[in-house]
Amino acid sequence: MGKRVSHKDSLCGVARPLDAIGDWWSLLIVRDAFDGSRRFGEFQRSLGLAKNILSARLRNLVAHGIMDAVPAAEGGPYQEYELTEKGRGLFLVLAALRQWGEDFFFAPDESHVLLVDKKSTLPVRRLELRAQDGRILGPSDTVIRRPPNTSEMETANRQPRPAKRRASKSRTQKERP
Amino acid sequence: MGKRVSHKDSLCGVARPLDAIGDWWSLLIVRDAFDGSRRFGEFQRSLGLAKNILSARLRNLVAHGIMDAVPAAEGGPYQEYELTEKGRGLFLVLAALRQWGEDFFFAPDESHVLLVDKKSTLPVRRLELRAQDGRILGPSDTVIRRPPNTSEMETANRQPRPAKRRASKSRTQKERP
């Protein structure tokens, strides 16, 4: 975890999310949360990871505002974890990942779980990226564009935003010249 | 990347992709590849990671069929790396990640790169998951369904005790039959 994923975090719209998620486990935790898991033990049983790891990941997800630790749920003295709005925003990321997985990681005859629409009980449609006018866009139909750069010097001087994390434990923060 | 992400890889359509990608760096490499990078040095300069790491990640991506190492490109004695079909399939995953990043990781006034349609030079539309009939689906409108096929009862297969440890070198952590 303790890897600043890039020295360019501040401007890469992909690296920041990755950094916040933390690692693969976290994404699987989120996935399970979408699936209805709420309790520590549920996640642990479902994922089969060590308790300390799960503990750390949950803490990290909470610290990044992806999940919330709600003090109790139904009288029990225990905590439950639920996705925040931000966490629910990962839905499409997971969906995309799942579709990619279905496309390339399963033999055609191999059975696998799939995402179905509750109402119709039919599989969901394929995700597609579209232009404003509705054309479907592929990898080569798009470019990354840097918008009219407001105040150029900002790129070097970044801290007015609460972007940087200071977790409760020493996260070996290097970087940040 | 030595973490088998789950003992249930074989049935999780999310864990498999994650496992193949390997780690965050790999995703950023793929991102750069979509952006036009092809050469070792390009990736390195763009990402700022150590060469051994880049080397390992590229090797891993190639091993998983996400990128191809093409022996030469234009006479040079060097190799270039390009996305395979499978690799290009990550386009939507990256797009979803980017949109999530835009939604939650940038202050409203903060400038950031964005994905635009080449032809119209307008930003792309928002991704959305739809049902067969076209309804837009949110996290709570879907379920994971496991198809009737195949007598999969492996979820119950929890080895009660893997025996004593000590001296279990276990060359690599592969445990997947």
Added chain:
DNA sequence: CCATCGTGGTTGCAATCTAAAACCGCGTTA
């Protein structure tokens, strides 16, 4: 009332993995 179990963690520690830097081979340029 004491024992035991299940849950939700934290702590300790060995083994493993990461990544910065040094090093290497090979064409090119000077």
Added chain:
DNA sequence: TAACGCGGTTTTAGATTGCAACCACGATGG
């Protein structure tokens, strides 16, 4: 032929992982 950039591999310290053991606490339970 020396110097250089490119594409990588090896070296090495130090960070991370994850198993197991431990702790706290409530619920059984006998």
